[in-house]
Amino acid sequence: MESQQSHNQLQIIFVPYPTPGHMNPMIATARLFAMHGVNVTIITTHANASTFQKAIDSDFNSGYSIKTQLIQFPSSQVGLPDGVENLKDGTSTEIISKIARGIAMLQDPIEANLFQELQPDCIVTNMMFPWTVEAAAKLGIPRIHYYSSSYFSNCAEHFIMKYRPHDNLVSDTQKFTVPGFPHSIEMTPPQLPFWLRTKKPATAYFETIFESEKISYGTLYNSFHELESDYEKLGSTTMGIKSWSVGPVSAWTNKNDEKKANRGHIEELGKEEEWLNWLNSKENESVLYVSFGSLIRLDNAQIVEIAHGLENSGHNFIWVVRKYERDESENTFLQDFEERMKESKKGYIIWNWAPQLLILDHPATGGIVTHCGWNSILESLNAGLPMIAWPIFAEQFYNEKLLVDVLKIGVPVGAKVNEFWNSTSETVAVKREDIAKAVEILMGSGQESKEMMMRAKKLGEAAKRIIEERGHSYNNLIQLIDELKSLKKSKALGEKAD
Incomplete structure (x- = not known):
């Protein structure tokens, strides 16, 4: 009975990107899915896991199905000391580029885990891993794009990339208006990220990230409806990307935790x-x-x-x-x-x-x-x-x-x-x-x-209010989990029919 139940349980893999601004909300989101009956596996490296493992162990001991799957960070190959595996550990641009190179080399071990050891029904991966689109396609499962910031910022980058309103300005102090927005938002070229301001070697990588979002099953946001409903709507209508706002995730996971502020730093x-x-x-x-x-x-x-x-x-x-x-x-x-x-x-x-x-x-x-x-x-x-x-x-x-x-x-x-x-x-x-x-x-x-x-x-x-039962973020989470369960059942029925 128990093995049948675990077989029917939704299996989701989360792949966070090793920098706090990306990793913290994604780990909190993974914990939320586990708290709502999903079997969750987080793939990460040893030093990164150590920053949140206590919370995962606590959830597991509370009866939730959640674990970390560890992979080796290629420290020696990129010339880094052991334990330097997160961009926050970069004390110079040289070390940061080595860490980034090491992160890029994680693709093979992550894929090996996906294909050989785990049998996920869905993968939720950070936006910075666009290659996971192909990995999910090979497995025949949905890939959910995890965007670590606001709907507003994602919409802005989409429209500025598409229309490039800053290209023909005569000076850096001249303002342009972000196209396609319900509010009049003015910016100057130097306020744009370096890869968007002018074409750089990194531009192609970021363009791949946005392309991967368009062909994913949808996008998860750590945001909430009352905060940026206009841009939530803009994302689905003009950009045509399905999304779920389930934030603020730290408010969910810290709701009943007296030690909420320590985050492993006691x-x-x-x-x-x-x-x-x-x-x-x-x-x-x-x-x-x-x-x-x-x-x-x-x-x-x-x-x-x-x-x-x-x-x-x-x-x-x-x-x-x-x-x-x-x-x-x-x-x-x-x-x-x-x-x-x-x-x-x-x-x-x-x-x-x-x-x-x-x-x-x-x-x-x-x-x-x-x-x-x-x-x-x-x-x-x-x-x-x-x-x-x-x-x-x-x-x-x-x-x-x-x-x-x-x-x-x-x-x-x-x-x-x-x-x-x-x-x-x-x-x-x-x-x-x-x-x-x-x-x-x-x-x-x-x-x-x-x-x-x-x-x-x-x-x-x-x-x-929004994270309480029947709140907008709460409903979005339940809706997404139900949708993924339906996909799993449909896939199983299709395989039986074959």
């Missing part, structure tokens, strides 16, 4: 009481949280501007500074700044890693400075917080437009160039006076600030 919370006491001493909604995610490395000159901008704003802030940003040349400056903030009690620095969800949910937190990474946006929204938008690279400039121009819950800091960090640069993208001004608008007592806060809280309430 050992790094040694000074928890100190930052918590500092936050507890502040008035409600008076603290600005500042974080640039796990990939971005800011150069010394920019860090100095941020410090002065925050200090000059006069508002309370809690700022996450990565260890690798604490190099010798600026160490004294940041140490002196930290001491000064301790004396004034206006600011608090957390080194390297912060329990972001705990801080965002704290009553004293009133806003966030974000790099416009989609996970950070969703986590901020879930806490009902407005944002200062400081995009750096990739699709973050589109997300800024969504926050500022469409949702009206964000203040632009004035970032102008879409550029992945470069450890040798000493550029200042945003000056201290612009930072202080943005902080004042967001955290001040003006009407604009109040309205943004009100809209953000409304979206935060919607984010919580």
